[in-house]
Amino acid sequence: MSADGAALGRRLRERDLSAAPAALNVLESSARDDREQAAALLAEVAPRALGGEAAGHVIGVTGPPGVGKSTLLSALLSCWRSRGRTVALLAVDPSSRRSGGALLGDRARIEFDSSDHGVLIRSSAAGERLGGIAPATAAAAHALAAAFDVVVIETVGVGQGETEIADVADTVAVIVQPGGGDALQFLKSGIMEIPDVLVVTKSDLGAIALSTRRELSAALRSLGSSATRVVAVCALTPTSGIEELVDALAEHRSRGGLAARRLQGRRAAALREFSAEHGERGLRALGGRAGAQALLALQEEGLGVPALTAVLERAQARGESSTERAPGIA
Amino acid sequence: MMRTYAGHSTAEASNELYRRNLAKGQTGLSIAFDLPTQTGYDPDDELARGEVGKVGVPVCHRGDMAALMDGIPLAEMNTSMTINATAAWLLALYIVAAEQQGVAAEQLQGTTQNDIIKEFLARGTYAFPPAPSMRLIADMIAYTVEHVPKWNPINICSYHLQEAGATPVQEIAYAMSNAIAVLDTTRERVAPERLEQVFGRISFFVNAGVRFVEEHAKLRAMSILWEEIGRERYGVQDPRHLRFRYGVQVNSLGLTESQPENNVQRIVLEALAVTLGRDARARAIQLPAWNEALGLPRPWDQQWSLRIQQVLAYETDLLEYPDIFEGSKVMDSLVAELLQGARAEMAVVAEHGGAVQAVKYMKSALVDSHRERLRRIETGEQVVVGQNRFSETELSPLTADAEGGILVVDPALEAQQIEAVREWRAQRDQDAVDAALAQLARVAGDDGAGENLMLSTIAAARAGATTGEWARTLREVFGAYRAPTGVGESAAVLGEQELGELRAEVARLQETLGRRPKILVAKPGLDGHSNGAEQIALRARDAGMDVVYEGIRLTPAQIATSALQEGVHVIGLSILSGSHRELIPAVMDRLRDAGVDVPVVVGGIIPEQDVAALRAAGVAAVYTPKDFDITRIMRDIVALLAAGAQRGAADAAPLAANSAA
Numbered sequence: 001m002s003a004d005g006a007a008l009g010r011r012l013r014e015r016d017l018s019a020a021p022a023a024l025n026v027l028e029s030s031a032r033d034d035r036e037q038a039a040a041l042l043a044e045v046a047p048r049a050l051g052g053e054a055a056g057h058v059i060g061v062t063g064p065p066g067v068g069k070s071t072l073l074s075a076l077l078s079c080w081r082s083r084g085r086t087v088a089l090l091a092v093d094p095s096s097r098r099s100g101g102a103l104l105g106d107r108a109r110i111e112f113d114s115s116d117h118g119v120l121i122r123s124s125a126a127g128e129r130l131g132g133i134a135p136a137t138a139a140a141a142h143a144l145a146a147a148f149d150v151v152v153i154e155t156v157g158v159g160q161g162e163t164e165i166a167d168v169a170d171t172v173a174v175i176v177q178p179g180g181g182d183a184l185q186f187l188k189s190g191i192m193e194i195p196d197v198l199v200v201t202k203s204d205l206g207a208i209a210l211s212t213r214r215e216l217s218a219a220l221r222s223l224g225s226s227a228t229r230v231v232a233v234c235a236l237t238p239t240s241g242i243e244e245l246v247d248a249l250a251e252h253r254s255r256g257g258l259a260a261r262r263l264q265g266r267r268a269a270a271l272r273e274f275s276a277e278h279g280e281r282g283l284r285a286l287g288g289r290a291g292a293q294a295l296l297a298l299q300e301e302g303l304g305v306p307a308l309t310a311v312l313e314r315a316q317a318r319g320e321s322s323t324e325r326a327p328g329i330a
Numbered sequence: 331m332m333r334t335y336a337g338h339s340t341a342e343a344s345n346e347l348y349r350r351n352l353a354k355g356q357t358g359l360s361i362a363f364d365l366p367t368q369t370g371y372d373p374d375d376e377l378a379r380g381e382v383g384k385v386g387v388p389v390c391h392r393g394d395m396a397a398l399m400d401g402i403p404l405a406e407m408n409t410s411m412t413i414n415a416t417a418a419w420l421l422a423l424y425i426v427a428a429e430q431q432g433v434a435a436e437q438l439q440g441t442t443q444n445d446i447i448k449e450f451l452a453r454g455t456y457a458f459p460p461a462p463s464m465r466l467i468a469d470m471i472a473y474t475v476e477h478v479p480k481w482n483p484i485n486i487c488s489y490h491l492q493e494a495g496a497t498p499v500q501e502i503a504y505a506m507s508n509a510i511a512v513l514d515t516t517r518e519r520v521a522p523e524r525l526e527q528v529f530g531r532i533s534f535f536v537n538a539g540v541r542f543v544e545e546h547a548k549l550r551a552m553s554i555l556w557e558e559i560g561r562e563r564y565g566v567q568d569p570r571h572l573r574f575r576y577g578v579q580v581n582s583l584g585l586t587e588s589q590p591e592n593n594v595q596r597i598v599l600e601a602l603a604v605t606l607g608r609d610a611r612a613r614a615i616q617l618p619a620w621n622e623a624l625g626l627p628r629p630w631d632q633q634w635s636l637r638i639q640q641v642l643a644y645e646t647d648l649l650e651y652p653d654i655f656e657g658s659k660v661m662d663s664l665v666a667e668l669l670q671g672a673r674a675e676m677a678v679v680a681e682h683g684g685a686v687q688a689v690k691y692m693k694s695a696l697v698d699s700h701r702e703r704l705r706r707i708e709t710g711e712q713v714v715v716g717q718n719r720f721s722e723t724e725l726s727p728l729t730a731d732a733e734g735g736i737l738v739v740d741p742a743l744e745a746q747q748i749e750a751v752r753e754w755r756a757q758r759d760q761d762a763v764d765a766a767l768a769q770l771a772r773v774a775g776d777d778g779a780g781e782n783l784m785l786s787t788i789a790a791a792r793a794g795a796t797t798g799e800w801a802r803t804l805r806e807v808f809g810a811y812r813a814p815t816g817v818g819e820s821a822a823v824l825g826e827q828e829l830g831e832l833r834a835e836v837a838r839l840q841e842t843l844g845r846r847p848k849i850l851v852a853k854p855g856l857d858g859h860s861n862g863a864e865q866i867a868l869r870a871r872d873a874g875m876d877v878v879y880e881g882i883r884l885t886p887a888q889i890a891t892s893a894l895q896e897g898v899h900v901i902g903l904s905i906l907s908g909s910h911r912e913l914i915p916a917v918m919d920r921l922r923d924a925g926v927d928v929p930v931v932v933g934g935i936i937p938e939q940d941v942a943a944l945r946a947a948g949v950a951a952v953y954t955p956k957d958f959d960i961t962r963i964m965r966d967i968v969a970l971l972a973a974g975a976q977r978g979a980a981d982a983a984p985l986a987a988n989s990a991a
Binding site for chain 1: 896
């Protein structure tokens, strides 16, 4: 039996955190009834219903395996909670789907107080989409940002080809290890998108962590990206740099441009979902990618992703029923 | 030396048991502590719930230790304590109890297990992170070498590695790598001239399986490697110090719940593995009870195990000959083969930076070995008599009695222990305790890094601090820690051939549910034996499910929170400590409170007579060691979910009709 999506959406809008698990069950489901309920849920937390962008800060945290993401997230969780911020963590696990199934280990690796109702951790599998995120994760982030102060999406990657996470997150933090020259090379060669915040872990290693931080800062300056903060942290007891990182993340969000970034993200997500569902043929009916983008640009800014996707689908239906192609029909 | 591993309920009850065993001719003590004592929690801690007095005796403070040893002459006793994370504390209590009997520390003889790496790998009763744990061990070794010279401060355990699935090569390699890590840490905390003596005090605790010829070869290989490490790595010269000293507990992994009487002959053969050749003969042997797979053994069961040893020692001619394998080509080549494999595996561990850094690697290697072993048993490649072959049976008179063949701990006991520890805290000199713990915290921190933690530990024991207070003080300084689960790293996946049909069922279920079936696998309570849970988690993944594996040491509340937040469709709980009667209903209550309505299945050492109570509490299915076919368990779980989904669809149908109208 499908849950009442609209009711869940309203509860999230009223910052009722206890609605989150059931909301996620609906958003992750591909069952037909659930898809309808998910659209109703997301409509309730879309900017149009909220009267503005969701207040929560959506942060993407990404880094290669073994870089210490779980330890860092444990320290961040505790820091946010000590500042009274509620946190939802969407942990996208890298484990392989060779058998179809996946072992989701983040919950066991991340330390948190499970009796604290201000923290929610939800694990999902990355599957084949290394570095990318599932549409359900993007939808979950949109929905939870209405209820939680901070929504973290944790993914595995080295900062390349992660346009998807940049579409969903207000702030993207890339985690790198001290000493490994990979991050530096990726950055210089343009493989790595320039992150909003760059985090060097294991600062207790001392000189090597400091020199990594220095090199990364220099590389960013030479690329003309002096806005990117580079923070060195040690997430193990005794921790250091965590407060500074939390401040740096908040500072990035307060720089402005949030509404424009989110709007762009929602439109990109709608286009991606439409393409995934209807393929190239569907896009042709809209006059190609550019036609679809033009159509999306005409829509009201406060619409959520399912509403935008529905606009594209309606246009496709009209396009296919008429004999001539009329790009950008609104 | 002959002894049986024992302890339960209370210090007083265990004391009585020890005195009885000593009167029957047992020549030493082997103390089993309960899980709260092993992991550093007092009986009134939330995590101790359901575990007090279960798998051993609770020892909270020096008063408990005095009661446990009451009337037992500690100057003459050889006492083995199965204690690891809290070993320094229990030794301190033992030293203080001896003081009260007027026995000096120099006279004390015995062993503390004190091997933390195998706790991270296999047994799960760790308390602190690896680095400070190693410091605690090194401090204890440094202290005993000086002040308790007849004590074996550490007993490197390969026993539990085999229980966790280790092959003979892995057992040898990981035990030796572990010993190297301990010695390297200790080298920095003792005077150089003491190192030879330290090496000589290190003993081993190994396992012996039913493939007893190979197992004997394994012990010969370990003797050779140990001597080599002593000479080459640590410059030890005295042949007495170079001798590979080991005790044995024979295999429990291979003991079966079905036709448990067959375990007697397995135990006899395994005992032969460690006694046959004099060159690699065990110093101390512990034999498990024939019905261990069913629950906690009773005195009569333990007596039977002792008698096996006595028949071997006093009736057979085993001890009359020199080494009977001397010059055997077969034995020598078997030993050479094991040595070659072990050296290669030790090199891999060394490449990771040694045993402490290689915990994650070794853990996943063990999980893989165990999975392979289970696969062989499930497919019948490896024969287990009475289980996967020759399983037809007559009714057993041994297990037919009403008691169900196992000792049951009185549930009222936990409340009494909680009361007792609170009374203890109320009566003692609180200022003295506070001062002792403050001193302990200082020495544990960076300021005290150059000092030995044993001195402040003994001072805290004398002052009347409790086990939970000692451990909490150190946890606050050292930080909390969760060991790697090994399952995330396990790469091997069972193939289409074994699981194809099951995967198709899971795929169909996914269609119905709208999401991939998601299972939470968790261990409530303090029991750290995670093999079963790990294998269930892996098989669920291989079957195509999303698996949230949370690992060990979870409270019922934590499990309910995880189930809720993760939106799982089914929950699998594993519990081997005998505390299922308390913990499983507690989990069910918490799930109800959280509004989580999904099927719960339970696996572990669950006596038949407890199954009905668990079902009544709402558990959908109960699995015990006789359910060795994990794929079949998975099929059950999938069927359970499919039936639930169908019911859900049927419930929803009229509603859908209404809304359409």
